[in-house]
Amino acid sequence: MDNPSLQGSSSAYLESLMRVGEQAAKQFDEALAAAMGIEGKPSEGGPRWPFSVAGLQDHYWSPVLEFWRGFFNDKPAADGNGAAGASRGDRRFKDDAWSHSPYYDLLRKSYLSSSRQLADFVDQAQVDDRSRLQLRFYARQFIDAMSPSNFPATNPDVIRTAIRTRSASLASGMRNLIEDLQKGRITRVDETAFEVGRNLAVTPGTVIFENELIQLIQYTPQTGEVEKTPLLIVPPCINKYYLLDLGAGNSFVEYAVAQGHQVILISWRSAVAETQYLTWDDYLTLGPLKAIDVVRDIANVDKIHALGFCVGGTILSCVAGVLAARGEDKLTTMTLLTTMVDFADTGEIGLLIDQPAVALREATIGNGGILPGKELAFTFGTLRANDLIWRYVVDSYMKGVPPEAFDLLYWDSDGVSLPGPMYCWYARNTYLENKLKEPGATTQCGVSIDLSKAKVPLYLLASREDHIVPWQSAYLSKGLIGADPRFVLAASGHVAGVINPPARKKRSYWTHDDLSGDAMGWLQAAEERPGSWWPDWDAWMKRYSSGTVAAPVRPGNERYQAIEDAPGRYVKQKSN
Known part of the structure; x- marks a missing residue:
């Protein structure tokens, strides 16, 4: 701890962690001030209170009086779905003491009641829809941070554990905190339980191409014959690819190979000093555009199937637009998994990407620099702060509980950094200005992009409870890109x-x-089917089959030869 740089980073991390509540309150105040027109240009007619005063006092005092009346009469006030009730799935108050002890019951109900009042207060704001959503988001950050379960003195489980272990839990918690200070992030998983290439990303394959941005992995066939038209998978560049290859029996890649597909996958490299200047166009050119040509060469075909997931799907859509503008017919089908092309409704994450935030990024890293993976991870964590931040603060730092071994959490903690120029273009042209859907609104790789010109059979998958890509937004892609679309909701x-x-x-x-x-009309008429959507996708892919050929004996070809075994070097590089 004598290293000055380590001390600086640790102090910064501790300060950011312990002041989340203060920051959330500040953001809420700023959003409220902006809604009132106090900052910058005043609202029309001057600053005004954006809430309806009439009825607010009655709305607040009615449940409060009911609560205290029940408390002093030793009769429980409204709970469950009432004003003082926790929402379904809220695990913060599962300990029996929160309901059986009068003291903790008082803390819980007063906190939940006040939280509900603050949320209702925000919902009554007489502001535009975006401002209301911002107010609601920042209010929730403040509410989550100030829960009595987040403080040792007001969490009965923390106190009981400390007494039972003779304070050993507190000592362990302090050790966990010190370790995380050194890492600069919250540890949510037992990182010693997993290793990429040992029990993650284990589907056999070979790296047959690499440049400064990607490695291409060609997976070893598991069937005597394979589809003649190969499949290129484009994972999101903000995550490691092995979400699609978590382990034996839990791998989309493994499944696709077993169905006879020739699978080649892009493994993105996390940004480093030498790649900090890469742009959005570089990601298209060095990524899928190059990969498509390599795959066509290896399989000796003119056209290939392509699948993109999340941001990888957005990148793939833009690549399809570039190919269409160039008059190059290289795609047989395109699959987009939980992907947005129309960014009109981006859910809560879009509330964090506004003009000041993007302008700040452009000023600092827009011409070169790196957006660290841990910043991206923290941003996504705030969308579900109780589950992805505060739960681990309590368990790890206050109770000294060792983190669990969970493959998805390990993957989620294995972040990827992005080059500043690439990220800034993406943020401005998607979340901020929503230009991708507009014909001719963007120029990419030197050509004007009109996604509707990409007439490729399209398979769309969305997830019904997706908090990152709202399924209704993913549904809109059916009218913006591709041909003969099939939409499936998981x-x-x-x-x-x-x-x-x-x-x-x-x-x-x-x-x-x-x-x-529209999306809701589609859902009302849709048929629910049990199980996985994977066989539905495979059956759809086989409709566009060009026949089968004998499985290749060795990976690559004379031009693209084996470099190393899968999973390759890039996926093992740590950004955090």
Whole structure:
């Protein structure tokens, strides 16, 4: 701890962690001030209070009086779905003491009641929809941070554990905190339990091409014959690719190979000093555009299948637009998993990307620099702060509980950094200005982009509970790109909805062939089917089959020869 740079980074991390509540309150105040027109240009007619005063006092005092009346009469006030009730799935107050002890019951109910009042207060704001959503988001950050379960003195489980262990839990918690100070991030998973290439990303394959941005992995066939038209997978560049290859029996890559597909996958390199100047166009040119040509060469075909996931799907859509503008017919089909092309409704994450935020990034890293992976991870964590931040603060730092071994959490903690110029172009042209959907609104790789010119059979998958890519936004892609689209809606969220192996017989998905109406109309007419959507996708892919050929004996060809075994070097490089 004598290293000055380490001390600086540790202090910065500790300060940011312990002042989350203060920052959330500040953001809420700023959003409220902006809504009132106090900052910058005043609202029309001058600053005004954006809330309806009439009825607010009654709305607040009615449940408060009911609560205290029940407390002093030893009768429980409204709970469950009432003003003082926790929402379903809220694990913060699962300890029996929160309901059986009068003291902790008082803390819980007063906190939940005040939280509900603050949320209702924000919902009554007489502001535009975006300002209301921003107010709601920042208010929730403040509410989550100030929960009594987040403080040792007001968490009965923390106190009980400290007494039972004779304070050993507190000592362990301090050690966990010191370790995380050194890392600059919260540890949420037992990082010694997993290793990429040992029990993650284990589907056999070979790296057959690399440049400064990507490695291409060609997976070893598991069938005697394979589809003649190969499949290129484009994972998101903000995450490691092995979400699609978590482990044996839990791998989309493994499944696709087993169905006879020739699978080649892009492994993105996390940004380093030598790649800090790469632009959006560089990501298209050095990434999928180059990969498509390599795959065509290796398989000796003119056209290939392509699949993109999340940001990888957005990149792939832009690549399809570039190919269409150039008059190059290189894609047989295109699959987009939980992907946005129309960024009109981006959910809560879009609230964090506004003009001042993008302008600041452009000024600092827009001409060169790196957006660290841990910053991206923290941003996504704030969308579900109770589950992804405060839960681990309590368990690790206050109770000294060792982190669990969970492959998805390990992947989620294995971040990827981005070059500043690339990120700034992406943020401005998607979340901020929503230009991708507009014909001719962007120039990429030297050509004007009109996604509707990419007439490629399209398979769209969205997840019904996705908090990163709202499924209704993913549905809109059917009218913006591709031809003869098929839309499928998976149960669960952004990750679990996609990673759902058929053998596990879990969850469900919805299908309906008529895509002429809006998203909600489609859902009302859709049929729910049990299990995984993967077989539906495979059957759709086989409709566009060009036949099968004998499986290749060795990876690559004379021009693109084996470099190293999968998973390769790039995916093992740490950004955090």
